[in-house]
Amino acid sequence: MYDVQSIRNDFPILGSTVNNHPLVYFDNAATTQKPQAVIDAIVEAYSRTNSNIHRGIHTLSQISTTQYEQARKTVQTFINAPSDREIIFTKGVTESLNLVAQTFGEAFLHEGDEVIVSAMEHHSNLVPWQIVCARHKATLRFIPFNKAGVLDVEAYKNLFTEKTKFVSVVHISNTLGTVNPIQTLIDIAHSHNVPIMIDGAQSIQHCPIDVQKLDCDFFAFSGHKVYAPTGIGVLWGKEKWLEKLPPYQGGGDMIETVTLEKTTYNTLPFKFEAGTTNYVGAHALGVALRYIMNLGIENIQRHESELMAYATQKLQEIPQVTIIGNAPEKAGAISFEVAGAHPADLGMILDKQGIAIRTGTHCTEPIMQFYGVPGTARMSFGLYNTMEEIDYAARIIARVATMFE
Ligand code: PMP
Numbered sequence: 238m239y240d241v242q243s244i245r246n247d248f249p250i251l252g253s254t255v256n257n258h259p260l261v262y263f264d265n266a267a268t269t270q271k272p273q274a275v276i277d278a279i280v281e282a283y284s285r286t287n288s289n290i291h292r293g294i295h296t297l298s299q300i301s302t303t304q305y306e307q308a309r310k311t312v313q314t315f316i317n318a319p320s321d322r323e324i325i326f327t328k329g330v331t332e333s334l335n336l337v338a339q340t341f342g343e344a345f346l347h348e349g350d351e352v353i354v355s356a357m358e359h360h361s362n363l364v365p366w367q368i369v370c371a372r373h374k375a376t377l378r379f380i381p382f383n384k385a386g387v388l389d390v391e392a393y394k395n396l397f398t399e400k401t402k403f404v405s406v407v408h409i410s411n412t413l414g415t416v417n418p419i420q421t422l423i424d425i426a427h428s429h430n431v432p433i434m435i436d437g438a439q440s441i442q443h444c445p446i447d448v449q450k451l452d453c454d455f456f457a458f459s460g461h462k463v464y465a466p467t468g469i470g471v472l473w474g475k476e477k478w479l480e481k482l483p484p485y486q487g488g489g490d491m492i493e494t495v496t497l498e499k500t501t502y503n504t505l506p507f508k509f510e511a512g513t514t515n516y517v518g519a520h521a522l523g524v525a526l527r528y529i530m531n532l533g534i535e536n537i538q539r540h541e542s543e544l545m546a547y548a549t550q551k552l553q554e555i556p557q558v559t560i561i562g563n564a565p566e567k568a569g570a571i572s573f574e575v576a577g578a579h580p581a582d583l584g585m586i587l588d589k590q591g592i593a594i595r596t597g598t599h600c601t602e603p604i605m606q607f608y609g610v611p612g613t614a615r616m617s618f619g620l621y622n623t624m625e626e627i628d629y630a631a632r633i634i635a636r637v638a639t640m641f642e
Contacts, residue, residue, distance in 0.1 A: 239536045245621045247272040247528075258591025261626045266411045266439060266570045266617035267595050268461045271525070275465060278524040282517045290516045291490060291507075305516040308523030309506070315526045316456060317447040318473050322505040325472040325479070326519050330438040331361040333457035333472035334405070336509065337434055340482040342369035345402055353396050353404045353431075355380040355388055356607065357413060360600045362405055362436045380406070382607075386413035386562035390421060397429045404433040405455075408440035412599040412615065413562030414545070414570040416440075423453050432478060438462055442619070443541055443568045445534050454478055460518060464620075465525035469518030472509070479505050486511040529620075537620045541568065544618045544627065551631035557638035561613050572599075572613035575634065577641035580614040583634070590633050 245251050250270045253260050262270060282304070288297035290305045306321075313321045327333045346352070352366055356379040370377045378401075380393040404426045409416050419435055426433040434455035437446060441458040448456050455478065460469040474482075484491055484502055488511035493501040502508045529537065548571055552558045557576040575583055580596035587594055597612040598605045605612060616630065 239532075239540050241540065241621060241623055244532065245623075247274070248621055249273060249276070251621060255591045255593070256589050261590075261592040261630060263616040263618065263622065263626070263630065264593045264595045265442075265619035265622075266462070266599075266615065268467070269442065269464045269619050270621070271464055271466065272528050274528050275521050275525045278521045279466060279517060282520055287517070289513055301516055301520075304520040304523070305514075308519040311523040311526050312471055312473075315446070315530065316441075316471075316473055317449050319449060320476060323473055323476050323479060325474070325506045325509045326514050327457075327470045327472050327509075328468050328515065329459040329461070329470035330436060330457045331459075331470075333455075333470055334362050334434070334436060335365045336472055336485045337405070337455050337457075337474070337482075338365035338369045340485050341403055341432075342373050342375075343483055344481060346370070346373035346375045348374035349400055350375040350402045351378055351396075351398060351400045352376070352402060353378050353380060353393070353406075355382065355406050355417070357382050357386070357388070357410050357415065357601065357604055358405075358407050359411055359436065359438065360602070361438075362407060363603070366405065375402070376400075382415075384608075386410065386415045386564045388415070388417055388422075390418065390425075393422065394425055397425075397431065401429060401431050404431055405436065406433065407436040407438075409443065409568050409570075410562070410601075410604075411439045411570060411617075412572055412601045412604050412613065413564065414567035414572070415562060415564040416444075416566040416568050419453070420451060423451055427452070439569050442529075442537075444538050448473055460522040460525065463522075463525060464528060465522035466518045469515045469522050471522075476505060479509070484511070485509055488512040490514075532620065538568075540620065541618050541622075544622055544624070545569070545571065547624055548616060548618070548627045548631075551627055552634070555631065555635045555638055557642065558634065561608055561610070570615055570617035572615045574610060574613060575638045575641060578637065580612045582641075583614050583637060586637050587630065587633060590629075592630050592633065594630075 286300045290302040309321045432454035437458040442463040455474045461467040491511040561572040584596035
């Protein structure tokens with residue numbers, strides 16, 4: 238039994254009012270709210286146990302180190318990684334994606350090589366590859382998608398040549414809500430002996446992730462989208478790849494020995510964790526993931542898919558509303574337009590009623606160009622949202638829509 242009302246009590250911010258209305262938080266694709274357990278873990282760490290990790294023999298340093306390394310094991314369990322050596326803490330999915338783009342590019346990309354991404358990537362899985370491809374004189378190729386927001390798998394198959402060196406693709410689109418057929422995309426990449434990375438920024442919080450079952454080569458996500466704090470993220474990679482990639486940044490912790498002339502590098506995962514990491518954030522991420530495991534990601538997924546179906550139906554009942562992206566499988570987010578209304582105006586009016594939605598291009602300008610729109614309004618859901626909140630928002634949107642007619 239998924240008791241959403243009692244779950245809501247775990248999130249202090251959900252009891253607040255915005256513009257004299259109870260907060261309706263529908264901006265979860267941008268960032269999620271934090272349960273008390275995560276907030277407490279941060280306060281507790283800075284109040285009682287704070288000390289830099291790995292370099293101390295004193296008690297507090299050992300506690301911090303243990304918490305950090307336990308968090309790594311929690312991430313390992315959460316995504317079913319074969320080894321915690323393959324879990325690298327970063328500051329977020331953007332850094333994880335850049336890390337792979339830069340280091341893979343340095344090691345493996347040469348003039349004339351090709352990299353495949355989709356045309357629906359978030360800028361953080363597009364721009365790093367543009368930079369790296371330009372640097373190494375490689376070509377970036379794109380998996381197209383159709384008006385419904387569905388990737389063209391046949392076109393993807395045809396993109397492979399003997400020059401293809403890497404594929405990087407988003408699991409769930411933050412703008413369209415499309416759940417991409419990543420298992421198929423992974424299998425096709427591997428049939429060409431090409432490694433593939435999955436941007437899991439919008440999937441880690443919505444569905445079970447098993448990197449061994451998926452058999453992708455890299456999987457990346459941000460803590461703040463999965464009920465953990467900002468400034469912490471994860472890159473998981475197969476050990477065979479992480480061993481082959483050069484270090485991303487130089488500094489403390491990533492070294493084995495240093496002389497003025499030469500450095501040898503630490504083993505995994507530390508080779509990719511230069512400098513003082515966000516160890517408190519990592520600990521809090523572990524707490525957030527344990528919170529989710531307690532609720533059960535399958536239960537969350539069921540609840541959220543009911544929310545998605547209900548919100549879609551409610552929006553479709555408003556004649557002035559057009560939903561952008563109608564893939565058969567969607568999760569997390571619904572983009573829409575209201576005839577005659579600029580998305581920003583709609584967002585401002587909803588805000589006055591306590592409803593937080595996001596408007597704009599959602600860091601996916603090529604998607605906006607494809608649909609020929611300046612931006613969209615986007616409702617995105619989290620594990621604590623309710624049908625009543627959707628009813629309330631739909632009522633206001635319907636009222637606003639008639640105003641703009
Ligand atoms: N990829 C996707 C699909 C996203 O939705 C986001 C965040 N909107 C990112 C990457 C970037 O995440 P972050 O800003 O946490 O690094």
